[in-house]
Amino acid sequence: EDQVTQSPEALRLQEGESSSLNCSYTVSGLRGLFWYRQDPGKGPEFLFTLYSAGEEKEKERLKATLTKKESFLHITAPKPEDSATYLCAVHSGNSGYALNFGKGTSLLVTP
Amino acid sequence: NAGVTQTPKFRILKIGQSMTLQCTQDMNHNYMYWYRQDPGMGLKLIYYSVGAGITDKGEVPNGYNVSRSTTEDFPLRLELAAPSQTSVYFCASSYSRQTGELFFGEGSRLTVL
Numbered sequence: 001e002d003q004v005t006q007s008p009e010a011l012r013l014q015e016g017e018s019s020s021l022n023c024s025y026t027v028s029g030l031r032g033l034f035w036y037r038q039d040p041g042k043g044p045e046f047l048f049t050l051y052s053a054g055e056e057k058e059k060e061r062l063k064a065t066l067t068k069k070e071s072f073l074h075i076t077a078p079k080p081e082d083s084a085t086y087l088c089a090v091h092s093g094n095s096g097y098a099l100n101f102g103k104g105t106s107l108l109v110t111p
Numbered sequence: 112n113a114g115v116t117q118t119p120k121f122r123i124l125k126i127g128q129s130m131t132l133q134c135t136q137d138m139n140h141n142y143m144y145w146y147r148q149d150p151g152m153g154l155k156l157i158y159y160s161v162g163a164g165i166t167d168k169g170e171v172p173n174g175y176n177v178s179r180s181t182t183e184d185f186p187l188r189l190e191l192a193a194p195s196q197t198s199v200y201f202c203a204s205s206y207s208r209q210t211g212e213l214f215f216g217e218g219s220r221l222t223v224l
Contacts, residue, residue, distance in 0.1 A: 091211055
């Protein structure tokens with residue numbers, strides 16, 4: 001059975017303090033790994049798709065990377081507006097049309 | 112573009128009541144999905160549709176039904192509500208299955224008492 005584990009569950013950073021969020025996965029035949037951002041009371045918002053090990057994607061202060069076992073979401077010099085829950089999801093040969101979501105990392109960036 | 116619109120945003124039901132969560136999208140996407148999100152858990156797929164007239168079960172379909180008569184609309188029906196159906200429900204749509212880029216609505220928070 002596919003498994004997606006995100007760590008840490010919660011992270012508090014000072015503005016400007018760079019860090020990384022982790023998403024480790026065990027799947028049969030990875031077809032894609034996806035990162036989403038979710039603000040309180042809102043639906044998830046798509047950030048990145050990664051398809052193969054070694055691939056990297058960037059958007060503003062965010063950079064997503066992928067290995068054969070895990071993905072990292074690096075946040076460089078974060079700002080308070082980066083505070084949100086970040087969700088990782090995978091699509092595999094086992095999952096049909098479903099994306100298998102992790103439980104998320106809740107990020108708080110303080111001024 | 113409004114994107115994906117869900118109604119209602121909040122609802123309280125009594126055990127055994129039925130209701131329909133409405134979802135409409137204006138992006139002409141063929142793929143539509145219903146997910147539920149419970150505290151401390153990942154999103155789980157309830158039902159999905161690959162086009163008008165075609166629907167199929169996801170991971171947690173029990174207690175729910177869907178229909179897709181048009182490209183735009185994908186309502187989720189809850190029959191005989193149970194406390195286990197207390198959750199936040201998200202409708203989503205996509206133009207491709209492969210990219211993983213789902214467009215989500217803002218969610219419907221349902222409480223069953």
